[in-house]
Structure formats: structure tokens, C-alpha cells
Amino acid sequence: MLLKRWIPLFILIFVGVMTLISWFVPHDPIGGLGDNFSQFFDIIASFAIILGAANLIKLQGSKIFRRKRNWQYSIVTIVGFIITAVVGINWHITMGVLPEGFNYIAGPHVNQATSPFYWIWWYIFTPLSATMYALLAFYVASASYRAFRARNLEATILLLAGIVVMLGRVPLGQMLTNWMPDAIGFLRIERVADWIYTYPNAAGQRAIMIGIALGVVSTSLRLILGIEKSFLGEE
């Protein structure tokens, strides 16, 4: 009970209160506490990566040994993990040059353009990440198709606003209403697009932001006061 409930709760309340106070009190030693706590967290999270790595190896390894469905993919995962870890941690060799041995000083070679780790990063990891990111373009198209169908009044307003904003951002759209005299210049499509952006859009965004801010205050208060204990697994 002490380890699972009271100590985590004490740490949470202490860190929460001190971080809040340090935001308003710049004087040493209180002023730097917020940053110090962040650094403590980073250090703990860095060590915790061992937990994650061990879990990954264990899970993928068991898939291979038990010949679970699609176990072949697990081989790729484990081989990729081991190679990247080895060349990233201590295998300080130059591409195209035979290794003369291990260099146990880890670190600088990670940023050297001739190191294997750098090669894996630029020629395997980055293109794969970019491919995933590029998929967004297709997903945005399919999601927009669904969102912009004029099923009801709200969806129709959304559709019209979307069309106006898109046309207002391209020269072709601006050309459509350039003929309008200055007296009714406020109806030009780029100005209507700007208006939508500046007023209804900003108002909606701010309403959401105010709600989020209040939600954060309320949740933080529940945590600091020890009322919210669901993060400990309690209801």
C-alpha cells in the first residue's frame, strides 16, 4: 500500500505543488525547480528505454519461436533493432573501410556522415518515415471527401466555408472576384476567406482552447489534491 499508493501520491503532490510555485517564484533555489524536475524526468525516461527494448525483443522473439501468424516480420524487427543498436552504441567504423576493431567511446560517430549508423538513419529510417508522412496526403483527401459531403445544414456550411477559404488562398480564386468595385470590395473572395479565418475560425479555436485550459486546471487540481487516483489504477 505504501509503495503502490502513498509514495507515488506524495511524489505527485510534492512535484506538482513545487512546479506550480516555481512558476511564480524566480528566486533560487525555488525558481529552477521546474526545470530540474523536467530533467529528472528525462533521465528516468532515458533509463526506462531499456524496459521498452527488452519488451520489444521478448515479444517479437516469442512470436518467432512460437511461429505465430506473420512471424517473419518479427525477424526483420529484431535484426533491424540489433544492427542499429550495435552500430549506434559502439561500432565506430567507416563505410567502405574494413573495421579495425571496436571503439568503445560511444557518441560522436553517430553524427559522422561516414558511419554506418548515419547511413541507416539517412538511407533507411528517414525514407521510411517520409513514406508514412506522405500517406497523410491520401488520408486527408479521403477524410475531406467524407467531411465535405453536404448531408445536413452544418455540413453544408462547412463545405461552403471550405470552398471559400480554398479559393481565397489561390490566384485563380482571387481572379474570379477581382472585377468587384471597391464599394463592394469586402465581398471579394480573398477578403471573405480572411474574415472566416480571422473571426469565426479564431472564435471557435479560442473557445476550444479556453475549455482545454480549464480542463487542465481542473485535472491538475484533482491530481494535486489527491482526489484523482485513477492513474494509480484506483477508481
Added chain:
Amino acid sequence: MKARFARFTALALLLCLTAITVTSALAQDTAPPAPVQEVIAEDNPNDRGHAVLVRWHPSPDDGTTGRVTEYRIYRARCLPGVQPEVAEFERVSICSPALGVGAELDFVDVSDEIENGIPYLYKIETHGSAGVSSTIIDEPVIATAQWFDKSRLTMLIAILIASSVIIYWIQKAQGNTNIYLRPVAGLKAFDEAVGRATEMGQPVLFVPGIMDMDQIETLAGVSILGYVANMTSRYETKLEVPVSRSLVMAHAREVVKESYLSSGRPDLYHDDMIHYLTDDQFAYAAAVDGIMLRDKPAACFYQGKFYAESLILAETGNSIGAIQIAGTASPAQLPFFITACDYTLIGEEFFAASAYLSNDMRHIGSIRGQDSIKMLFMIALAIGTIYVSLACLGVPLPNWLDMSLILDVSGS
């Protein structure tokens, strides 16, 4: 004859004027630029000390002509009996010229070399193509640490008001069972989603975002995971929680284990339900997409902090026909979730979810307090809108309605 004399006189005058102009221009180019003016060095306010704010008006030669190339700022420790002119100055920064833009320049000298309570002298050199002129601030400046950051006074007042209202409602809610809360469709759908997965015999997928435990959204997401785990344990439905941070994995395991224990089904729990994939954003998205396409979960929950991967996940979930419930406080990702998911907990609803689901009156009281503050915000917004509208229409307003006073207090 007269005309000839007049022409000669005019020519002579023109030559004299040209000569004077050229001479003065040459003299100006060879002379160093004029020094800076109204230089002030003072303790930088609202900090832990170890910082001095230096302000100055640009040299009169600082304009579009390019006569001033840069300003160099020097600092020296003020020693007793040593004249400022012979003090040992050390350069601390180089600033660009104002080039005619801006009436005042400033620089904050932040360094642990500046000791609090010790006097320092400052010197500004104005460098130009034709030389250097310098200005020494005779008055020594002492850096001090402040116990309260006055620029955050407004925020402190806002936090105190908000906290007081919420605590008041938490107290009031204790023992009171008659507090009405607006129903949230997304939260009501939790049961429906897990029930659907149970009927179909398919797993439930829970994604707690891609950030670590230092984000309050992750904390809120893991709290919601506890309730989902409670439902899956009661319905005997498979739960899968892929995570992108090791600490989230460790924490989520504790929460899920507790939920399975409290519902009396610890036998259904195993650690591999919550497993680590990768810290990288898109690698994580690819891995979760793979899980979705292979395992075909009937219900997908996205509760936490998300970035660009939100749409990749939600569209994949949509393509496999899963019932999807998202919740996040990232405004940029909300439109994607609203488009691709069946239900979305927007901002405050997401933070209120664990309180709603718990049925604990103190939690519900905090939500009520939150709503009360929102009402205060709405009143303030209405007053502000009326005030600005009246001011724009030129309606004379009493002095006590002068908004600039409020802005001054906030330091804005």
C-alpha cells in the same frame, strides 16, 4: 554686362555650396559615428538575478546610410577606487544597428558570471566604417533576485479564482447526489464500443497517444484506459495497448492490472497486453496500422496526445470498420479525429472523461466548478465585446472602464 555678372555670381555660389557639402560629407565619413544616447543599465526584473537589462537610444548616425555597423556591449566589475574609464571591460555581446527602425534598443545580459549584489559597469561602443565611439554608464548596476514574478500576477489571480471555485464545488458535491452534468455522447459510447467488440469476438485497441508521462494528456488517457480495462475484464474481451514510451508502458500495466484485479478477473491479465513498439512517431503509426490490419479490432480508442499520426491511425481504423472513439486536447488534431472517428471527446470533455466515468461526486463537483468558471469567462467575454464595440462607435466611457489599466497590471 549685368546679366554676365549675375551668371558669374550664381556659378560662384553654386561652386561654394558644392565645396561645403563635399567637405562636410568627407569630414562626416572620416569622423567616428556619434555615440548612443540615453543609456540605462538596470537589474532585469522578475528573474533569479544574474541578469542586467541594458537599454539605449541608437546613435543619431544610425540610419539607412550604414554609418553605424554594430553596437558592442561590454561589462566590467566595479571595483572600489577604480575609475570607470580604466575599468577592465569584457565584451558580452554584439548588437545589430537599428537602421532607422525602432526608437530604443535593448539587450539582456544573462550570465552566471554576474554575481547578485555586486556592482557592475557597462559600456556601449558604436562601431562604424570610420571609427568607434563609446559610452560608459557611470552608474553601477546591481543584479538582484526577486521572490515574485510580477509579470505573472494576472495568471496567479486567475489560477487562485479558478482553483477556489473548483475546490468550492468539490466540497459542495461531497454527499450531494443531485448534481446534473450534460451527457457526453462520446462517453456513453464507451460501453457500446466494448460491447460491440465482445459480440464480434474481436479485440479492443487502446492507443494512449505518442507522448510520455510528463504530459497531462497522457495521464488523462491512461486514466481512461483504466475504465476501458475494467470493461474488457468484465466482458472477457481481449485488450491490446501498443505504446510508444517505456514509462507509459510501465504505468499502463499497473493501471490495467489494478482494473483487472478490482473487477475480480486477474486471471485474464497478462503483461503483453500492453507492449512497447517504438518512440518514433511514424514508425509507431506504421506499427499500430499493422496491428489494426492484421488483428481487425472491433473498437479503437485514441485517448492522449497526438500529432500528425492522428489521421493515419483514425483513417486506418475507419477502413477496417472499427467503432472509433477519440479524445485529445490537441486543437490541430481535433478536425481529423472528428472526421474519421465515430465519437470525439473535444478538449475539456477529454479531461472530464475520467471524472464522468468514475461517478465519484468529488470528481463531478470539479467538473461543475469548471463549468462555473466557464460561465465567468462567458460573462467577461460579453462585457469585453460590448466595451470594444462601444469604444469603436465613439461612445464616451467612464474612466473606471479603462481597459489599459488591466493591461498594465498584467504587464502586457
